[in-house]
Amino acid sequence: MSRERLAELLDAAVKLELATIPPYLCALYSLQPEHNREASLVLRSVVVEEMLHMVLAANVLNAIGGRPSVAGPENAPRFPHELPDGVVLDLLPFSPRALDAFLCVENPQYRAASSADPSAGTPTQPPTSRSGPHPSVALNVTAGPTTIGAFYDEIIDLLEAVTRDVGEAALFCGDPGRQITGELYYAGGGAPVVVTDLVSATVALREVIDQGEGEISSPYDADGDLAHYYRFEQLKHDRAYLRSDRMGTPTGPPVGVDFAAVYPMIPNPRPADLADPELIAAAERADRLWSRVLLQIDAAFDGSPATLVDAVQTMFRLRDAMLVLLANPLPGSTGLHAGPTFDWAPPEPSAATGTRARP
């Protein structure tokens, strides 16, 4: 029972980390060239870190003989997407509202409070979607609303309990060949932890939590750099933190946030919003590429780790496809631009790389 529960929670963790990626990508690619450099750096570094978190959770799940699933209509995240802490992830262009949501995502102690609570992180927002948010799998498998920190704590506690119960070797029975290793994870910094036992599993999950918690307890990391949460705050206030500042009120020089130098993407784009056949085709292309990314990650998590490298190539193509949408205004709207729907769409079988015949 407990082992099944662990697998269920870890699979939910993989999907939770995955769901944070499209909102960050929308904000990142909505930035017009040569503006908002600081915002672009913060968003890029955070989205890469979320990808690492997903890999870490998948490594733990694989180590206990599980099977992380991220492809298919039943596994791909849908937007707006509600996390177990009550944060609703919308697909938004870079905006004050998107920043408020990111600040909640980056705070593992955050929990949506009742409107009576004056310390609530986000002011009440009008709904951005015409239907309610899609619940995260993590929301379904937890007993009730919980912080992301508590969600991971439960997993670590359970790993320890099951290890005591059945023994470490019996729990960590996964094929080591299914682990995503440092060679494959595509970033200059940060590396996945290969999970083979309780210690490495705990290290992996602690990294997921600590990249949040550490940042909340101290604004500066070991290198003396401002942590992501506080960098988002700098963007929110368009002010740099000075060493002497109280947290929450940066008083330094502007960091160069320009909300006007952003493609004004329609919130949570739906195919029906796009209105134009060319835009609809571009959105379908983006959906197919996103689905292809998910299929490749899914294969990488299911015994073919090297497929992750192919997924990176597809991510570049997804970026280009997203930019086509974001740079184009919606016909008949009052200045809103198109955007990706991040819907599941089975990739065309013939859309393989670079081998298409010359017209």
Added chain:
Amino acid sequence: MIFPSGVNRRIDHRTASQTVYDAVVVGAGISGAIIAKELGRAGRRVLVLEAGAGEDHSLASYERYLERFYATADKDNQSPYPPNPNAQIPRTTDTHRMSPGQPDSSAYLVRNGPFASDTTYTRVLGGTTMHWEGKTPRMLPSDFRLHSVHGVGRDWPLSYDDLQPYYARAEREIGVSGDVEQQSFLGARFEPGYVFPMQELPLSYLDRTVARGIDGTTVDLDGTPIELRVRAFPQGRNGIPNPAYDHGRGYVPVGAVSTTQIEEGERCQGNNNCVPLCPVQAKYNAGKTLAAAVESERVHILTQTVASRVLIDSVTGHVSGIEVKAYDDPHTPRYTTWTMRGEIYVLAANAIENPRLMLASGLSTTSGLVGRNLMDHAYLLNWALLPTIAGTYRGTNCTGGIADLRDGGFRRRQAAFAVDIHNDGWTWAVGSPGRDLRHMVDDENLFGRDLRAALADRLPRQLLLACMIEVPPDESNRVTVDPGYTDPMGNLRPVLSFTVPEYTMRGAAYARQLSRQIFQRLGAADHTRYEPSDPAYVSYEDQGYVIRGGNHLAGTHLMGTAPQNSVVDDTQRCWDHDNLYLVGGGSMPTIGTSNVTLTIAAMCFRTAKRIVRALTARAATPA
């Protein structure tokens, strides 16, 4: 990789001039950076003088280079770097057709002819590694014994085996991606069990298309059949780290250099503008080594500080100081003059600026060879249109090529060469893809859907073979100075005299013939045209060629076995001045068919070790 904010203001000129450093280093490119890093780690105090504009090596300054590159219409290999009249950067666009007997002094580099090379180098923090392409082949063992083996050029006072451990050290510093088995040919050998820090970057689809056509082809050269194949080049850019590196300890790629750690840097993603600047800092630049150097508080950097004279103690013959001109504004020739002092002096300003500074200081040496034997690789470009789409314009500038003609008995008669397959199409040859677009619009009257189709049809079929041809040392190819040619601050400008040697042109003629053969095998239509109006047009045996420079500058203070035959000894120490080291490509007696940076880096690691030993010995001996 952190470059601490404000490092360039660790010290001011006045305080620096009142300090006696262990070493004063002129130039903050890869050579100066390696010397500074190694000496700093050995606990030594180092002052690095950089002529170029002075900003921290921050992400913001890097991004400004990028934005400048993106915005400029003329994307030559210096386009990201702003003009700086006080430390001028030669550009390929400076080159003009020469009139016989008339020096061209219209740009910083004065061309004395007869050949007008399009030589460039970059005068900023990080030096020319900011714009380099990043190929890192080692020299072949026979390249070090060119005269003994083939009766041509000179021998090195060093063997491949002497340099081999330092090659490994340089490959770690630069972060080389490559495969030992692929690189073990023509006598190249590696320490048993050695692997490169990172796995080989994969061949591009274009490389593989060419390989399908020519792998296994045999050419007969000098009576010896030589089999050709496409193989990957080792590269100074981040790929997949090799877990077997360093006896299983692995390798951690060095990411972006920044004053903050918000940007980690990325692995190579094939942006195809390695030259003039990698947008994601996957390509090594010497800023990475500088950032490591300034981890030592004892390493100081002064930018906007142009070395103008090397001062010699007339009694001992030792260098007693470096006179510098420090400017505040690149566009105003207003400066202050200071003298910087150290126990040891290292000129690391490149194979043109090093001899320029020596000669401007009135320093000749016993051999009289300072400034002579200027070398660079001669590039012959060949371009053709393939019959089917080959994915050109994807991948780094160059991933693979043909290296089988880098050595052989034929070198008695003609130059060796390597062939680069260019993933950036005809860019280097004719300025594609902009030129193709203009041609299709202006000459073919294409627009709309037809224009898009024509671009998609033709650009990915472009094939450019760049033959990198050996140039042997020749004393008449040289850098001099002339009081008639000065820059705005009164520093003497370099004057270049160059003739492409016949030995090289014989190699070029063969390379042209081989390229045509390769095009035939691939069914590709040859579009190569060498225009007589091109400044770099060279006639040889009734045929015309255009020879481009590779900016692999070398030879101008070459190393040898005695003061009579060379400027420096095998540790790059100047024979005539005990505490002076001239480091970099200038020390190389021959360049073979290897891009020079890796060899320069290896030599500098070896020299740094020698300098640390010399400083220790000095401290032990009372003056």
